[in-house]
Amino acid sequence: MPARLKSNADKEWTFFRIMQVLVLALVLLALSLYGKYFDPTITLQMCLQNPQKYDGALIEIGTETTVREILADGFTIEQMGKVVKVVGKTDNIFPNEFVSLQVVFHKGPWLELKKSHIAKYRRVKIAVSVIPVLFVFVLFFREYKFRFRKFKFVERRSCRT
Amino acid sequence: MPDLITHTAAAYFVMRPGKFARFRVAFYVGTILPDILSRPFYILKPELYRYTIAVHTPIFIILFCFLFAEFFDREIRKDVCNFLLLGAALHFFLDLFQRHLLTGYLWFFPFSWKSFEIGLYWPETPLYFIPLWVGLIFVIESVRYFRQRRGFEKHTGSRG
Numbered sequence: 001m002p003a004r005l006k007s008n009a010d011k012e013w014t015f016f017r018i019m020q021v022l023v024l025a026l027v028l029l030a031l032s033l034y035g036k037y038f039d040p041t042i043t044l045q046m047c048l049q050n051p052q053k054y055d056g057a058l059i060e061i062g063t064e065t066t067v068r069e070i071l072a073d074g075f076t077i078e079q080m081g082k083v084v085k086v087v088g089k090t091d092n093i094f095p096n097e098f099v100s101l102q103v104v105f106h107k108g109p110w111l112e113l114k115k116s117h118i119a120k121y122r123r124v125k126i127a128v129s130v131i132p133v134l135f136v137f138v139l140f141f142r143e144y145k146f147r148f149r150k151f152k153f154v155e156r157r158s159c160r161t
Numbered sequence: 162m163p164d165l166i167t168h169t170a171a172a173y174f175v176m177r178p179g180k181f182a183r184f185r186v187a188f189y190v191g192t193i194l195p196d197i198l199s200r201p202f203y204i205l206k207p208e209l210y211r212y213t214i215a216v217h218t219p220i221f222i223i224l225f226c227f228l229f230a231e232f233f234d235r236e237i238r239k240d241v242c243n244f245l246l247l248g249a250a251l252h253f254f255l256d257l258f259q260r261h262l263l264t265g266y267l268w269f270f271p272f273s274w275k276s277f278e279i280g281l282y283w284p285e286t287p288l289y290f291i292p293l294w295v296g297l298i299f300v301i302e303s304v305r306y307f308r309q310r311r312g313f314e315k316h317t318g319s320r321g
Contacts, residue, residue: 012235017231020231021228021231024224024227024228024231025228027224028221028224028225028228031215031218031220031221031224031270031271032212032213032214032215032216032221033212034215034271035211035212035213035214035215035216035270035271036211036212036214038271039211039214039274040274041264041274060262060263060264061263062262062263063203063207063210064203064204064207064210079207080207080208100261100262100263101262102262102263115262116262117262117283119283119284119285120285121285121288122285124288125164125284125285125288126200126204128164128165128166128288128291129164129165129166129196129200130165131165131166132165132166132168132169132193133165133193133197135169136169136186136189136190136193139186139189140186140189140190142186143186144186144233151232152232152233152234153232153233153234154233154234155234155237
């Protein structure tokens with residue numbers, strides 16, 4: 001192949017493609033920021049920062065929330081380092097378990113339990129989920145290699161049927 | 162989400178036929194993509210949760226697949242993108258059957274904050290089926306191995 005044609009064929013990172021990649025990356029970033037700033041859900045952290053405003057609000061608590069202690073009339077939960085008391089039934093609730101709760105927030109602060117779900121074995125689920133990630137990672141790099149010079153993945157096997 | 166063994170096993174059952182061999186791995190990557198792009202961040206740092214709301218949504222994953230496919234050789238780019246998208250579609254299909262106490266997945270993000278789900282099982286329920294999936298894969302791969310070996314022996318036997 002003549003040198004000039006070859007260099008054109010190799011030049012995959014055209015201005016248009018670079019722009020395409022940048023625009024896609026920016027849109028993904030914008031979506032992430034939109035999710036962060038426009039999510040209408042009232043979180044426990046928001047309630048704890050402004051208890052007066054959210055007094056009596058029905059909220060959902062789920063993000064990495066664990067049971068800390070079982071009490072006579074309920075239990076305490078910990079989320080992002082903050083501990084809050086929940087008043088309600090403690091059936092099947094044990095310390096250190098992950099929980100999802102639907103509660104009414106009361107300034108104080110304390111929470112009135114409406115519904116709960118114990119995410120039993122969540123730690124096991126996270127642990128076993130690492131195995132297929134490693135498996136797919138190994139398979140991926142057995143199938144493709146990254147050529148830094150061309151900045152792209154290419155198949156390892158060049159001849160296929 | 163079901164655990165990633167369940168997701169990957171489902172991908173394996175769909176992609177086992179030999180005709181898909183070339184892009185099987187891209188399909189597997191697509192299958193685990195929605196979870197590996199979102200979960201690690203907020204499991205390790207829950208404060209980042211709100212940034213990851215968008216990540217586990219169809220629109221984000223579709224665009225991410227387009228972006229990721231740009232980093233592949235031109236000859237395979239379109240196929241890799243298609244198989245990534247199909248893998249992600251399988252992931253969301255399984256997630257659709259889940260049940261949540263709280264708001265579920267935002268299928269129409271960013272156009273709507275409403276969610277719906279069929280609600281057949283809790284996110285942890287598929288864990289009980291992992292031995293079944295692993296056993297099935299073992300049986301399928303064993304049968305395939307012995308068939309191939311028998312075929313190879315027949316082939317070399319006829320030569321000798």
